[in-house]
Amino acid sequence: MSDYGGFYRDRPVLITGGLGFIGSNLARHLADLGADVLLVDSLTPDSGGNLFNIAGLEGRVRVNVADVRQASTMNYLVRDREVIFNLAGQVSHIDSMRDPETDLDINCRSQLILLEACRRHNSAAKVVYASTRQIYGRPDRLPVDESHLVRPTDINGINKAAGEQYHLVYNNVFGVRACSLRLTNVYGPRQLIRHSRQGFIGWFIRLALDAGEIQIFGDGSQVRDFVYVDDAARAFLLAGATEEVNGLALNVGGHEHIAHRDLVETLIEIAGTGSVRYVPWPEEKKRIDIGSFITDSTRFRAATGWQSTMNLREGLSQTLAFYRDHRGHYVDDSETPT
């Protein structure tokens, strides 16, 4: 299917992590498509869940505050949902190295709980899992397609990979239709920018916004690709409506790639504020860095007709404008970011 047309009209859907960055943007699309939208979010401190993320959607989506690790709650909430966008997760690589057991609990145990809830109480559901290109680790070759070995460099990557594989096994063995999207770096409005531990792009944006100094590790030659959050949301919508992707884990990457140093220059230029400093790699980050990464999304595009459409300059510009308008909902000036 190359479009989801009327697929989501009145369709009961669930988004785990629905108050987070991608989840809340996806909720907006679904509300506009006329879906019956239920958001589950634990609103865990330090995570990306933020009630302001659904400002303007009042009356068009329902929110249920709950932790996906709570089995009886999930058994109830999945019952009538036809498509489940499974985005709840712990996303900090650094946190996963400090506290591996909590990362395991959130990224593995909770996935089993959700999938068991579907297996036992709603085996007709379709589940779309938010995976990450991080699971590939340091690539052997660029661009990276799905035939590349999965070789994570940190605990978070290992647990995300396991979470993804659970979905494929439940699809293949228990008939709970499921697929996994291996997302590259996603950016855009409603991302957590309170601290630096959930990916560098949100943090760079925060620093540019605050006329701060952006530190680049090494010479900034490492290349990444980026996908704007609305493009990512459309990838989820297409995956949810496309049977051909069931049982597959597919890359979702951006159509532009750029070196860190050029990204930061562009960001500072668009913001009109911020500066850059090149610093040596901190040891704990260097050990889990994966170098340059470019995603090959050929298979996902072929299966769904998806395309990344937002260009990076325009996307960054819209993102900065969003945070300028709503800064107080994303930054607490009384706290020192860590």
Next chain:
Amino acid sequence: MSDYGGFYRDRPVLITGGLGFIGSNLARHLADLGADVLLVDSLTPDSGGNLFNIAGLEGRVRVNVADVRQASTMNYLVRDREVIFNLAGQVSHIDSMRDPETDLDINCRSQLILLEACRRHNSAAKVVYASTRQIYGRPDRLPVDESHLVRPTDINGINKAAGEQYHLVYNNVFGVRACSLRLTNVYGPRQLIRHSRQGFIGWFIRLALDAGEIQIFGDGSQVRDFVYVDDAARAFLLAGATEEVNGLALNVGGHEHIAHRDLVETLIEIAGTGSVRYVPWPEEKKRIDIGSFITDSTRFRAATGWQSTMNLREGLSQTLAFYRDHRGHYVDDSETPT
């Protein structure tokens, strides 16, 4: 290193799952080499732990009954151990599909607990992890080397793969030297043969021993390779003594491969008892079966000089003789195997 010579003399070592099949055979080798051997085993019902497995080793190995999931216990037990053979695990594929959360707890959380114990309390330890060729899933090509994708077909395979990757990350990031051995089907004395849920080879041996009927699923054309438990034990000893394998996951396969139907014929012939019946695949087993599998162990052999030496006929013959001599310690005739 192509031999471990005097490496293990007086060396403090720990074996988790030390009363199990491979663990107890490894303990025998280590005791003979003069090592200071500590065995940890939870003696969980239904698992392979069996005190008779170390009969004859009294006074030469110490046993500490404990569950690897108990962090404070492991923090204490790892303290002075120079080599840790990490063999504790839940090995039943079928059980993992019935109760995925328990499999996660044993095969993932316990691994993090052991590795954290090393990181915090004995970062000089060398850890050798028992992984499995099962993590590859259904192979794209034969024989399978380490460049093949890891694509498990069941929850147990996913969790074993995560357990392996934790070891590599702790090696690369935290300097706890570790490696992983992806073992093919291991057989020999001291394997659990009480029930059929821990691999088919032990169960086939049990049925031949009892003049029972061995059921082969499908036409029995699926090929596997096998490694005798003493050869597997020597693989662990070499890995523990070889620095070049740190940070690597390496295949350990047998030098002979054989179709199920030929294996069973050979087994019945050697035993002089037992019969065979071909039956259709049960649905729950078919869905997680991986077809034929042949292991390529070139990398491990090159790194350590290891070789699989026992031929299959002789190995099966010794195994059957062992169980004939000690049947009462491995089979409870009052219970109906499941």
